[in-house]
Amino acid sequence: MASVSTQPQFRYTQPPSKVLHLRNLPWECTEEELIELGKPFGKVVNTKCNVGANRNQAFIEFQDLNQAIAMISYYASSSEPAQVRGKTVYLQYSNRQEIVNNKTAADVAGNVLLVTIEGADARLVSIDVLHLVFSAFGFVHKITTFEKTAGFQALVQFSDAEIATAAKEALDGRSIPRYLLPEHLGPCTLRITYSGHSDLSVKFQSHRSRDYTNPYLPVAQSAMEGSGQAMVGLDGKRLESESNVLLASIENMQYAVTLDVLHTVFSAFGPVLKIAMFDKNGGLQALIQYPDVQTAVVAKDTLEGHCIYDGGFCKLHISYSRHTDLSIKVNNDRSRDYTIPNIPVVNAQPSILGQQPVSNPMMGPPAQQYNGARFPPPISEQAMMPQSQGGWGTAPPVAPQSMPMQVHNNVYMPPPGTMPPPGTMPPQMGPGMPYPPSHSTPQPAQTFSTYGPDRSQ
């Protein structure tokens, strides 16, 4: 047989291998389906699914070469082609002798998820928000967060791999809904794989780690301060540095919040030097300048999450601004420099100089500063009266149900079609209010609509 090498080899022959190459498989073909297909011919010792750009190829590895030959031979002469879900699959010997499975822990389903939070403000996502997000799929046992070269990451422990898988399938590649994040944060996208861990070790309740199964776990010192937002990094440093200027955003703004109202509320903690109000993301925000950081810290810690008006109206969310001195060009109904009484005042409000003694917040603000008659409800006492013993950081023991936002679990489980896409939610529809409590059975498919960008982003 001369010149074999010069003749083109018959295209359909491959040297035999106990590994078979399958193509034209249906979408998301499973290992079980491959095993079913190969089982009549021998023992399938390994498979690899979803191979190739279209993820419609696969490999089957038999224990013995003879078994692979038997399968190829059978279908070579069979009138019925090999099929999976009624779709013809094409078989040939693989050009490799064994399947190389690069299965890492990330591919093996487990009860602990490794979550990478992507985005410029990823590290500002609080553990409470993560807890809320993942609680939609089942009881979250523990969460740890840490910083790696991959960025800000979290390990989220569920009771079993099924729940973890449901959460992974629903959330991987999705963005945390905007309305769960402080308004000044940019988009935060979740990338999720399985972790090799099965039980996380959480020594303290802190801003970096939580054990929701053990409310009696000691609270780390680093968690005592701050408001519950992620402000403490791996090294215990504050990530959002304190400032004498606060950024307040107002949720559920059913009633007008004016400059005077803000001035009254924030003056309870010390002299307010300047206020600038502006609209952002469809809501009202304000910058409030105090003379010093300490006053701002007290005001922030006291007012965060409180409502200006009783009944859950005009809920305050407060963070530190990067500003240290506001530039107020004109005194009007949106901005005021209380330190300069003689710059133009558009609506002729009396200026209040910032030199009054610091009020004790427990006493509420000086009454004469507030013309409350113009507003439908009186300003909530809760906004004025700091609950210094409140929150989970101080009182023993730390009960999970007292953790911030725990009550909002239900936002991830809306009835079908009832959840407006992020950004379209009217401001009065705060998380948690309009929806019934969590379903006991996770329905991750329905949560898709609550997440922002498509996976392709």
Add this chain to the structure above:
DNA sequence: AGCACA
């Protein structure tokens, strides 16, 4: 319908 990973 045509050979994997990173």
